[in-house]
Amino acid sequence: MRLLLIHAESFEFKARDKAVEEAEPLEQTTGHIKLSNTLVVFTSVEEGDLKGGNEFIELVSNDITEVARRVRADSITLYPYAHLSKKLAAPTEAIQVLKLLEELIKKKSIKVVRAPFGWYKSFTIKCIGHPLSELSREYRPEAAVVRRTITKKYYIITPSGDVIDPREYEFGEAEEDLRILVEKEVLKKELPGGKPRIVDVCRKFGFEWEPMSDAGHMRYGPHATVMMEAVMEYSWRVAKSLGVPIFRVRGTNMFNLRFRPVKEHAELFGDRLYELTSDSEKLVLRYAACHQQFAMIKDWIISYRELPFAAFELADSYRYEQKGETLLCFRLRKFLMPDLHVFTKNLEEAKSMAFEIQEKIFEEVKKLERSYVSIYNITRDFFESNIDYITELVKREGKPVLAVIYPSGIYYWVLNIEYNIIDELGRPREIATLQIDVGNAERFGIKYIDEEGNERHPVIIHTAIIGSVERYIYAVLDKAVQDEKAGKVPCIPTWLAPIQARVIPVSSQYTEYAVKVLNKLLEEGIRADLDDRDLALGKKIRDAGIEWVPYVIVVGKREQDTNTVNVRIRSLGIQKSMSTDELIGLIRQDLRDYPQVDSALPTRLSRRPTLHYLRGLTEQRKT
Numbered sequence: 001m002r003l004l005l006i007h008a009e010s011f012e013f014k015a016r017d018k019a020v021e022e023a024e025p026l027e028q029t030t031g032h033i034k035l036s037n038t039l040v041v042f043t044s045v046e047e048g049d050l051k052g053g054n055e056f057i058e059l060v061s062n063d064i065t066e067v068a069r070r071v072r073a074d075s076i077t078l079y080p081y082a083h084l085s086k087k088l089a090a091p092t093e094a095i096q097v098l099k100l101l102e103e104l105i106k107k108k109s110i111k112v113v114r115a116p117f118g119w120y121k122s123f124t125i126k127c128i129g130h131p132l133s134e135l136s137r138e139y140r141p142e143a144a145v146v147r148r149t150i151t152k153k154y155y156i157i158t159p160s161g162d163v164i165d166p167r168e169y170e171f172g173e174a175e176e177d178l179r180i181l182v183e184k185e186v187l188k189k190e191l192p193g194g195k196p197r198i199v200d201v202c203r204k205f206g207f208e209w210e211p212m213s214d215a216g217h218m219r220y221g222p223h224a225t226v227m228m229e230a231v232m233e234y235s236w237r238v239a240k241s242l243g244v245p246i247f248r249v250r251g252t253n254m255f256n257l258r259f260r261p262v263k264e265h266a267e268l269f270g271d272r273l274y275e276l277t278s279d280s281e282k283l284v285l286r287y288a289a290c291h292q293q294f295a296m297i298k299d300w301i302i303s304y305r306e307l308p309f310a311a312f313e314l315a316d317s318y319r320y321e322q323k324g325e326t327l328l329c330f331r332l333r334k335f336l337m338p339d340l341h342v343f344t345k346n347l348e349e350a351k352s353m354a355f356e357i358q359e360k361i362f363e364e365v366k367k368l369e370r371s372y373v374s375i376y377n378i379t380r381d382f383f384e385s386n387i388d389y390i391t392e393l394v395k396r397e398g399k400p401v402l403a404v405i406y407p408s409g410i411y412y413w414v415l416n417i418e419y420n421i422i423d424e425l426g427r428p429r430e431i432a433t434l435q436i437d438v439g440n441a442e443r444f445g446i447k448y449i450d451e452e453g454n455e456r457h458p459v460i461i462h463t464a465i466i467g468s469v470e471r472y473i474y475a476v477l478d479k480a481v482q483d484e485k486a487g488k489v490p491c492i493p494t495w496l497a498p499i500q501a502r503v504i505p506v507s508s509q510y511t512e513y514a515v516k517v518l519n520k521l522l523e524e525g526i527r528a529d530l531d532d533r534d535l536a537l538g539k540k541i542r543d544a545g546i547e548w549v550p551y552v553i554v555v556g557k558r559e560q561d562t563n564t565v566n567v568r569i570r571s572l573g574i575q576k577s578m579s580t581d582e583l584i585g586l587i588r589q590d591l592r593d594y595p596q597v598d599s600a601l602p603t604r605l606s607r608r609p610t611l612h613y614l615r616g617l618t619e620q621r622k623t
Contacts, residue, residue, distance in 0.1 A: 001049045001060060001097070002084040004042040006125065007071040007133040011035050013079065013123035015116050022091035023118025030113050038113070039064070039073040040125060042081035043101075045094035052141030054104075057097060060139050061104040067135060068110060070190075071128075075111040078102055080118075091118060135324050153405040154186045157376070159398060161391040166402065174399075177373040177422045181402050184428055185375065192426050197481045198474065201490075202328040204546070205498065206613050207473075209328070216326040216333030218470070221613055222600035223498035223547070226527065228336070230496050231469045232314055233595035235338030238465050239312045242360060244342060244353075246310040251292030253316050257282040261443045262291060268411055274318040274333070289315035289339030290462070294444040297343070302448035307458060308344045308353055315339050317468070329474040330429060336469040342461040343441075345448070347414075350436050350459040351389055354415075357463050358396060361419060361432045364466050368493075370479055372419040373428065374401040382414035390415075412439030413462075424481045431467035431475050436460075480548075491571045494550045495594035499601070500587060501528040502549045503565075504540045506556030508532075513560040517553060518603070520580050526587055527599040532606045541568070546614065551587060 012034040015026060041064055049056065068076050078098060082088055089097065095117050102114045115121060127133055156164045156178070166186045171179045183189040202208075206221020213219075220228055240246055255262045258281060266273055266284050274285035286292065293311045317337045325331055342357070344350040365372055374397060378390065383405050394401050419432040441447075441457035450456045466472045473496075480490035494500050501521055505514040511532055521528035531540045537554070544552045552568040559565055559577075567583055568575045578586075602608050 001046055001137075001139045002044045003060075003064070003137040003139075004081070004084060005064070005067055005135045005137065006040045006042070007073060007128050007130070008038050008040050008077075009036065009126045009128050011038050011040050011077060011123065011125045013115055013121050015119040015121050017120045018118060019120050020091050020118040022095070024095060024116045026116055026119075029116040031116055031119075033113055035075055035077060035113065037072075037074045038077045039068045039071060039075070040077045040079055042079050042084065043098065044081055044084035045089045045097045046085050046087045047089050048141055049089055049097050049139075050093045054100065056139070056141045057100045058104055060137075061101055061108070063137060063139075064101075065105060065108050065110055071130075071133065075113060076105055078105075078112065078114040079123075080115060133324070135322050137322075138320075151407060154182075155403045155405065156182070156400050157390065157394050157403050158400045159391075159395040161387075161394075163387075163403075169400075177371070177420075177428075178400055178402065180422055180426055181373050181375065181420060181428050185402060185404070194425060196327070196423070196425055197484075198424060198478050199328050201477045201481060202474075203613050205477075206611070207329050207470075208613065209326075214333060215323040216321050216331070218328065218332060218334070221611060223611075223613075225600045226498040226597060227473055227496055228469055229597045229600075230595060231466070231472050232336065232338070233597060234495075235314065235466055235469065235472075236312065237595060238360065238364060239310065239338065239340045242310065242340075242342075242356060244308050244310050245306070246312055246340075248312050249293060249296060250313060251289075251296065251315075252286075253318070254283045254285050255291045255295075257284055261294070261440075261445075264443060265290065265412070265440065272319045272321060274320050285318035286315065287317050287319050288337050288462075289313040289317075290341070290440065293339070293341050294440055294446060298445045298447075302343075302446075302458075304345055304448055304450050304456075307448060308342055308349060310340055310342045312338070312340050314469070329470045329477070332470060335471075337464055338466065338469065340463050340465065342463070343446070343448075343458040344461065345450070345456070345458060347436070347438065347459050350461055351386075353461055354393070354434060354436060355396065357434055357461065357465065358393060358417075361434065361463075361465050362397070365419070365421075365432070365475075368475055368479055370421055370475060372397075372421065372432070373399075375418040375420065375430075376401050376403045377406060377413075377416040377418070378403055379406050379408045379411070379414045381408040393417075412443070413437050419467075421475055421478065423478045424485065429471070429474065429478075431471050433462065433464050433467070435462040437462055489570060489573055490548065491550065492548055493594075494571075494587060494590035495596070497548065497550050498527065499529055499544075499547055499549050499599070500526050500591075501551040501553060501583075502531055502544045502547075503528060503553045503555065504531045504537065504544070506537055506554065508534070510555055510557070510560055514555050517555060517565055517580055521584065521587075522603070524584050524588070525596045526584070526591075527596075529599070529601065529603050529605060532604050534606075545570075550590070551583065553583065 015031040105112045156169045166182045206224035210217050210219040257263045315337045413435045415436040417434040418430045420428040420430050423429050437460040447455045484490040503514045503518045505511045518530045550570050554566045
């Protein structure tokens with residue numbers, strides 16, 4: 001079933017002529033009506049939808065009513081619309097599905113109007129126009145088979161091992177992040193709205209939507225490109241720092257649903273799949289590196305002596321997020337995932353390895369001066385037989401977590417931890433992940449030979465230690481935004497800054513000395529540039545502030561005569577005179593243990609076109 005949902009200020013339709021012989025009699029439905037504040041659900045019923053039964057249609061009705069609730073519509077209008085699919089159900093089946101969908105929505109005490117099936121109709125619609133006013137949905141009966149069986153239970157687990165109903169938990173003063181998480185995940189409370197400031201900051205650094213692509217696809221200007229490449233290289237360093245043998249691989253981004261492991265894994269993932277057809281074959285764009293690594297490693301000959309080992313790929317990943325819910329650098333349809341899989345002999349070894357990965361995840365977020373609030377998704381059998389282990393994980397976090405208990409045997413994992421930051425708007429945002437996977441090795445045919453010569457399936461840990469590349473950058477920029485709101489100067493780490501140092505001569509007569517300083521910085525691998533434009537000094541300094549350049553170096557007569565530089569250090573909010581070597585020492589200290597990538601911009605500002613994302617940033621000039 002495919003839906004197009006439009007929140008309409010007004011909607012009117014009128015049946016004109018029969019389009020098919022099996023058209024509904026008008027007396028069985030509504031032939032003409034005018035509505036206001038209604039959620040119009042243009043609906044294409046597809047082959048196989050009726051076989052999904054009441055549970056499948058219930059799933060669809062729940063999603064529709066949830067959207068209606070979120071947009072505060074007074075009614076729902078079901079409007080048969082054949083143009084969303086090429087695999088339409090027979091008219092008699094489509095009518096049965098639409099009637100059942102209408103009936104199930106009515107049971108939720110919501111006004112429903114159903115337009116007649118099989119008629120040419122005229123209609124007029126006025127869309128309200130907000131982020132959730134235009135959405136599309138696609139449902140498959142087979143996916144619903146998995147989703148409909150899930151009954152979740154929620155608990156808060158404390159470091160001391162207490163397991164408490166979240167509705168009865170008394171939150172401490174230092175547990176605001178956990179309270180926000182519980183309100184969203186358990187109580188389904190509407191979160192604060194408003195335009196996030198981070199959107200402007202992302203755009204300032206050249207992270208933008210690509211208007212000529214599909215929704216949720218980004219483009220990266222020169223500033224953004226440097227940041228992406230720096231994080232990509234850093235993610236590999238972090239993976240290697242775990243200390244297990246690691247193999248870096250690369251692969252394709254699409255897999256054929258004809259293969260059982262691919263199809264089963266896709267069905268477990270749910271309804272956010274990008275699908276396409278090629279040579280009459282149905283393909284799925286991968287949503288992480290799992291498919292490629294598993295398809296590759298199943299062909300390896302592995303001994304127990306070689307375990308544990310890890311595989312790593314910076315995987316271009318695709319998730320069909322809802323159009324109205326995409327967010328720059330965070331919720332994307334295409335992103336880069338530094339996906340690490342650790343292959344272990346058995347569950348006990350995986351549990352031990354998870355401690356090390358957990359420690360690394362928290363180490364990395366602390367470097368950003370941030371902390372996580374965690375969701376532990378746990379299968380019932382693992383929860384009941386490993387409560388001491390789970391408590392130890394929580395104890396190592398040092399604060400309570402939200403646990404979500406799932407029925408056993410549905411997913412490939414027994415433990416799936418989501419590490420969330422709370423962003424500037426008070427919303428949980430998942431960054432890092434950790435899963436213990438007991439199902440995919442068997443599904444994909446990955447084996448190793450144990451000490452006795454028997455074939456075994458390894459237990460696999462999935463993790464993105466720093467999150468996706470874009471989400472890591474989101475966490476960095478969101479921290480800067482929150483600092484700004486707190487009255488601090490917003491900064492980003494020097495290693496991640498697109499321009500690490502900018503040399504500004506007081507006037508053109510000091511350009512030669514400025515070039516000398518610039519060249520020394522460049523020789524050290526520092527991303528430095530020279531503002532040699534014919535502009536006032538104050539304007540140049542303000543422009544460096546707009547780009548959050550960590551070190552702004554002003555040189556004039558005094559600096560030239562004393563062979564020094566005058567440096568404005570953004571993070572400290574100070575200005576001081578020093579030698580170029582001293583400056584290089586300061587910057588090298590910032591860059592210690594971090595990768596250095598090349599600049600993506602010409603060195604001289606006079607040779608750069610005006611980058612549109614840096615135009616007219618009056619709001620940013622204040623910082």
